[in-house]
Amino acid sequence: MRYVESLNRSLHALLERDERVLFIGEDILDPYGGAFKVSKGLSTRFPDRVITTPISEAGIVGFGSGLALRGFRPIVEIMFGDFIALCADQIINGATKFSWMYNDQVRVPLVIRTPMGGRRGYGPTHSQSLERLFFGVTGLTVVAPSHMHMPGVCLEHAVADDRGPVLFIENKKLYPSHVLDDGASMHEDFSVRCIRNCNAKFPTMALTLAPSSDPDVLLLAYGGMASYAIDAAHTALMEHEVVVEVLLPSLVKPLPVEDFLPSVEKCGRVVVCEEAPKASGWGAEVSACLTEALFDRLHRPVARVCSTDTPIPSSMPLEENVLPQTADLVEAILLQVGVR
């Protein structure tokens, strides 16, 4: 099953099971079915609960917040994650604060779905990974499943979250990718295990090519970087005999540190990657948390592989230079074990 199909199936199931669930966004009606076809078939089956909106991202999130306050379970779509900047006030000063400001008399179980990520040559304002701007927002949960998770199941859990709101990040390059089957323990030559120390609903997946060996390095990634991390782990073993364990959380904020600690304790060498610039990003949070928890067990500082600190070019060769590639991850892995 492909990532987009997993989401589509879960959306159908969600609307079917619960009348309170609404689906709201731009251009989502059939036959078009949404810019990335995630909502295909929904408006045909549930015409009263699939609402197409004008081009107003602030309005979309505000509308969703209001509906959530009034007992609905709205799922709103922001067509491109880059546009989330337009929703910032509604998220930061609205949806995430109401339950606090009104002493828990109201809740905002709102799910905001949006695709992020580049590598398609869509240019500086359609290729970003802006979820990092929201890592500091109190009361917001950020979920970003990779193709090693079941994105539809994650979405169902996000909608069921009574507290809300949840920012649900999809990676546009992952939409056609096949996702791991439920309960699968192998992905190509990788052994896969599911870690739920922190949060049973949003697990971390751990992949390794050599399950009988302790890893030499840990590689942490989420969302669209998952396939690059997996490729880098493969190259590291096949070309350099360095054993890498790849950890892929689906919950990005709050950081599920307990999922990582057992592996970090055994290994002591960590590389984190993200499709976004380095300063104050996800890697910074991971590095700080791991250092606080396991300073004595780290052999070296946590390494971060990130985008360059520039806008993302439209030209694809230039975009390749800006965004982290598999070779950059392999280089960081080798530096971390001291082969370089």
Next chain:
Amino acid sequence: MSNRVAIATVPQLGVNDDHAVIMAWHAEDRALISLGTLLCTLETTKAVYEVHAEESGILLRLAPVEAEVRVSQPIALIGPDLAELEVLQKERYAPPSGKVSEGLGSLVLSSKATRKAAVLAVHLGVRLDEINIPGIIRERDVLDYAARREGGTESLDQLVWDFSRIPVVVYGAGRGAVTMSESLDLAGKHHVACFVDDNPQHPVELAGRPVFHSSKLETIVARGVRTFAVAISIGTVRIGILHKCLGLGLEPVNVIHPMAFVSRSVKLGSCNYIKAGAIVETNTMVGDGCLIDNGAIVAHDCTLEDACHLAPGCSLGSSVIVGRYSIVGIGVHVATGTRIGAYSILSVGAGVVRDVPDHSIVEGVPGRVVGKRKSTG
């Protein structure tokens, strides 16, 4: 079904679009499809587009998933005869030629073995498909397999090593030799290929490596092992073997455990062994064949002459001189500036505050000479 061949091409969807990406194929390749069947989905900037068959017939895909295709580029052929479609594909719509295949003589790269394992397998004449282990084959799996393959004890065909490191023969096959081989392997530059021993009753194998009689040493050198280390506890024997190996053209190596601290200004002779936890501070000079054991502390500006043994946990203050072939026992403390003569033994726990003459045996705190030691031993 029409008689003609229909060509499905990439449509112009947006004014600014000149290319699209094939997200997924939905109709089976080389299968019979009917008019209107969903063929594939294309992704352009801001939109996903479905391409439907405009004819019935057999479908032949011209581009794979994830391929970036230009507007108007043909992406599928539909026609009544598959053979005819294939001819058309080859003649007019062939994709660019594939990657240059990996060439390394008889090296066969497999997805089940790392590159290093494949290279080593070629060197050792091992076929990767003979190795039966779960998961991906690594170098050590090839080495294990090659070592076990021969079976005979004195056969030098067992002599294999990690080809990315320098092979070392360790002279001596006692328990100390096992520790020494661990230090060498850990440091990463060398690889212990085998052990040799003077004792004809030597063990067959040690730490996963073969043990040969020392008479085989020249043959081992001829096979490509040019470096040696000596794992012998008796100082005089150690030096004798050092000279013998040098005479055979072997190169000595100083074995230093990665968790020993040896200051950069320390001058080391050859064939010394410094074990985990040892500390050797600035400007200390060490001769040949010394053994500095676990946790021994040697302060700055000391001199250790040939073949002395500093046992675990002993401590030397600064500017101490230890004469050749002397043994500083476990936990011995030697005060700053003291001179220990040659061939002496400082017994366990002694506290040495005055110079010690040659051939002396010293005991107690403060240390007192209690006997004389013979030259040999």
